[in-house]
Amino acid sequence: MKLKFYIFLFLLSSAIFAQQKQVETSIDTTKNKIGAEFKLTLKMVVSSKSKVVFPQLKTIGPLEVIQSYPVDTVKKNDTYELIKKYGLTQFDSGKYTIPGIKILIDKKPFLSDSIRVEVANVKVDTLQQKMYDIKDITAGDNGISDWWLYLLLAVVVIGFGAFVYWFVKKRQQKKIEEEVYKTPIEKATSLLNNLEQKELVQKGEIKEYYSELTDIARNYIEEAIHIPAMESTTSELIQAIRTASTKKKMALTPETVENLERVLRQADLVKFAKSKPLDFEITDDRNKIQKVILTLDNAIPTEVPNEEDELLNEAQRQKQIKIQLRKKRNKRIAIAIGSVFLLLALTTAVFIANKGFTYVKDTILMNPTKRLLEGEWVKNEYGNPGVLIETPKVLKRMDALKVLPKETMALIKEMQLFTYGSMTDNFFITVSTSKFKKPVELDLAKTLEGSLKVIEAQGGQNIIVKQEDFQTNEGVQGLKGYGTMTVLNPVDKTSAKAYYEILLFKQDQGLQQIMILHEEGDSYANDITTRILNSVELRKASN
Template identity: 70%
Template structure:
């Protein structure tokens, strides 16, 4: 019995190990909150077996953030299938990865359950440096608002062109009414103009027949008073017959047939793309002219015309040209007036909604605003070097003539660079000096000397203030600032200017930055602040 029992136990344990076809592992048993770790399931089957791994969103209390594709490795006559799941957890603690069911040939097999520990991320608030919250920085607009102004100008010019075209069409009709006193006179003149265009000679047969029949239809509508333009060819001929009876017009059958034939031919050309021969086109033109003249003679209305009022063709053309010039001038005046009105209305709208300063600065333009919004340049000037960012490159200038001779006798080397002048809206100058005699410089007296130079160039009523100044890298100096009046010798007007002057003394060298602008110019204030905040200095020994 004992032997049978041991044999049964051996068979049972063998069947248990045979059932274990899924190997389970994880890449780490300790993980941080929110970090991914991988659960790996591996099984080995023959080439005919079918294996199905489950699709899971969660495994126990853990979240599946990634289900990786199955890797297949062939070993002799068997396949090794490897499936990985990316797991995470956002709460600290110890978790159990439960068993997962895998189907192999429709038979369920379970993976092993595993333990994993999720730990908090340590934050050292004592060693880590703390920073203030930065201010909101406005993103740079690479395109700008120029396209809005361009679109507005195109729209205004387009409206002006439309007004010009519209008045031209209206005035053309008025000119025809003023020059052509009777329908027959108008029709005859238009037939002559049509022939001068030589449309059919240039292959535009359809356009020729369209204008030819329009002339005839217009004449019939104006002279005989029937709706010829809106009628079909058959309706027109029928209406003409009725009107001739009503008005007691004596029309021959030949006239009506000729008119009908030409209108029918025109319909074929326009809608059936028929192309008549040259002699047929000439014949059709003659038929239309003859039909119009015959119709005019048949109208039983006598219009008294005095001999001195009859205009010959040359007089008509001259009169037309005179009227055209007058009307053209009127059209130009109306178009320009429309554009000016639109510009005035647009400007008034922006003034009402945005204010006059907005219109002046953004539409009319503002010099210091354009400098502020332009491309800035960072350069080094002089010796000892002054590194500064400016809206324009500073150009070398000669100040030796403007300085007193006794002061120049003390200077060993001097270099000056500037943009603008004292007469401009914005002026900046960077100067560097090396003195013959080394020693500690009195920056306050240096400021006084610089301001005396301004006085020699016309500065009056100067107000002076002084304070210490420090660059971003900790180099200290003196800052003088205040206002003075600038007198225009031509107009005798006074302008109040604001000035800022920085002075730094290093090892017998002097570095100076001077900025002038009109008081109250907000864009110039921004310019000045940006320039002064960008100042970097090199020592005289470098």
Template identity: 70%
Template sequence: MKKQIFFLLLLISTSAVFAQKRVETSIDTTKNKIGAEFKLTVKTSVDTLSKVVFPNLKNIGALEVIQSYPIDTVKNNDRYELIKKYGLTQFDSGRYVIPAIKILINNKAYQTDSIAVEVANVQVDTLKQKMYDIKDIQPANDSLGNWWKYLLGLLVILAIGAGIYWFIKKKQKKKIEEEVYKTPIEKATSLLNNLEKKELWQKGEIKEYYSELTDIARNYIEEAIEIPAMESTTSELITGLRAASVKKKMTVSAETIENLERVLKQADLVKFAKSKPLEYEITEDRNKIQKAILTLDSSIPVEVPAEEDVLLNEAQRQKQIALQLKKKRKQRIISAAAIVVFLLAATTIFLMVTKGFDYVKDNLIGHPSKELLEGEWVRSEYGNPAVKIETPKVLVRTDLAKSLPKEGMALIKEMQSFVYGSLIDNFYLMVSTFKYKQEGQIDLKKSMDGSLQAMESQGAQNMIVKQEDYETQEGVTGLKAYGTFTRVSPITNDKERMYYEVLMFSHEGGLQQILILHQEGDKYANEISERVLGSVELKQGDK
């Protein structure tokens, strides 16, 4: 029985060795860096009638397939050598095994060799290469792909411009009418000429033509003779006109009034009975209206004003002139303001479409962090042993004794703190130095834990903490903690996410701490933090 098992195992192993001879496996390197590519090569030699299937894989073991290269075919006499390559990578350091994969040759499975590989970390020299935070996502500069934004901005600007132009033209038109039509006869004559220029009846709009024609006549009678012509029927108008001519002692003939009545009745038939006069009748009616208006105007007696009336009229004229000048100034101011509003709105909309709302808000409305970043910075020394640092504003001395536990204060010999802002502001910066009564090695990790606990006691919630070693440009080593936490805004009472960075050094027998916190996602505050922390320099204290 043992011999049977032995021979069975020998047969299986022999078959495996034979199978491996049909497939050759190799790799370009067994040691590589994180994210670098391994090229796994699989070769097989078959006759011209064989069918070979290489698997299409997304992962081979713990390694990710980033590229599946096309199969290379090399003809050698009556056989083909097929070469398939896979591009592999891994983003975690360590030792990995590329497992065997199945290759089908004429529907029969053959196994590739397993290969061990090693993925190493990328070594970074922090003395030569300064470390920076991850930058915010920047939009791609694709002006052609954003053409619709420019078109939309242009259309909005044109729409605003057209609206302002229409508003100004309407005001100007009203102003022209007020200045040109100084008398009812001038207004009626001008409107009759404009009516003819429209060529309404020639276009078949006879009803509209007669409506405007009679409105001109009625409006003149109402303004010049002072009877309610616009609201009266034709019979009421003629009756009132006859009565007014007697009262005002107008030398108007009965024929003139009859011709006016005839045209008004013709207009009533056109508007309400859909009558269609002939072309010569329309021309005659227009001439009758014009003649009637001129005759009525010439028949109105001219009153000679008394001397008192002349003085009164002159005073009224001077008052009217003053009012007109005031109105003109007001119109000029409105026009200038409209142009300024248009230019401002057009510029704002164009920038919003092309640059985005945040750009407009930050540059036109203002952003406190941006103003800090672009202001005049100050480089000063704070505390003992001194911390030399560059800040957007001069830090102000403050007393932190109340915020520290009593047992901690009992160990401190000297403490100095300098701040900008407060823990409830959108941006806060603090530099603190400590000297202890008992000399000895300071445990930075415990000190960092105490500082983070102090932040939690001030309202920080759900704190995420990451720690790493830190080294200044002068080679002084320390500890850095950074991350985010949630706090309740004292203004809106809403929860907001804050980002913080803490640097701690044990230098010259003391403890130095730099704390920065600001709203998460504030790109200007990120630049401030980067500049501040990059400027930290530790000096020797007073001995």
């Protein structure tokens, strides 16, 4: 696609745009003020049987259509003279080209001539205009505030994360030793005390109270007597305790077992039958559980552990403490990281609200054209006659001769093309040079029109074109065409608004062209374009 982009660039204007002279084109004035009306007139003579269709346009090239006048018809013998006028205007000063308009005569297209016009600024009468004092100098932003802002943000985030980590660690450290107990009775007694501190009964949470109360008793029985108490029903548990009492020779009275059974069944009624015991019954049940646990603990035969068993138990206890510490540490880290991310999210939201999303995106995510602008530039000479130019990246040579048509080859002795990117990329630049076999007189305005038509054939749509004279730093004169267009992506069929600039320079036996295209409104791409164009130096064509 890049190569085809330049297929017709070097054809002479007469060869490119030659058409049958059917439409006469004229304009009332070629120079006007901003906002003033240009009257474009199209005149043609057709037979009485011919059907002529004039386009309904909102814009003609870079000019806006403010009035489409009715067609005037003058009968002359067997022919008709048709006169169509368009009222055009432009609100930016500069030199513009009104492109040809396609008119259908008996379904055959005919193109009007293009006309160059100039829009001038309105002069201001400084003698009548009231003058005002010069405003005081205002200090600009030197960028230091942003640096301090980032530093302050980093300090706040790190400090906040450290505080959260310390606070959670301090609270959890107090619980670690409490959660790792030496004996089952110590654990059960501590949990019973904690249960009372929760004040579930006072809050009316009777079901939760009985559930925790019986879980404490079942856990103790499971750990101390080694009965699967948590998985057993009330009947199974009572039967297992009686069996264990016989095997382990535990001195248990029938009253102890009956009290445990009574409380367990009361808990079953509360949990499953929605029973509501009175306050004194709840207190009595709690006391019974505590007494049962103490009685069971006293009834278990005391075994004198040997030194190895004590060391093993202590090692297991220390291992359990380490596991608990690791879990708590991981939890503290997770809480601290979550808090930091939350703070970052809030800070980022405030930062975006103050600076704008574009600033944050370009700074943090690094806009592609921003990377080009701030990267290492290269200065190189391309083609013959040479174009010395500074670019963000080295331009790659493309073999354009393989696709040139025969009529072009008949005129061109040598052609070279160098590019970076493509029309659908963030930034696209091409440099092309050519040498003709014989001296030719090129019309740069016509060459520019030919280039734009090729761009249109390659996916450029709604092309708005302005043109003006251009001069390099060495004083070499050329033509500059610039404006906007819509670029169609052939892959995903999406379109984007783009800005372009084309520079054309002619020599006795050579032509040099530079084209730049990028997304419209990209400030970094605009800076790249300005730097590139300011670096242009041209060489004379050599034989």
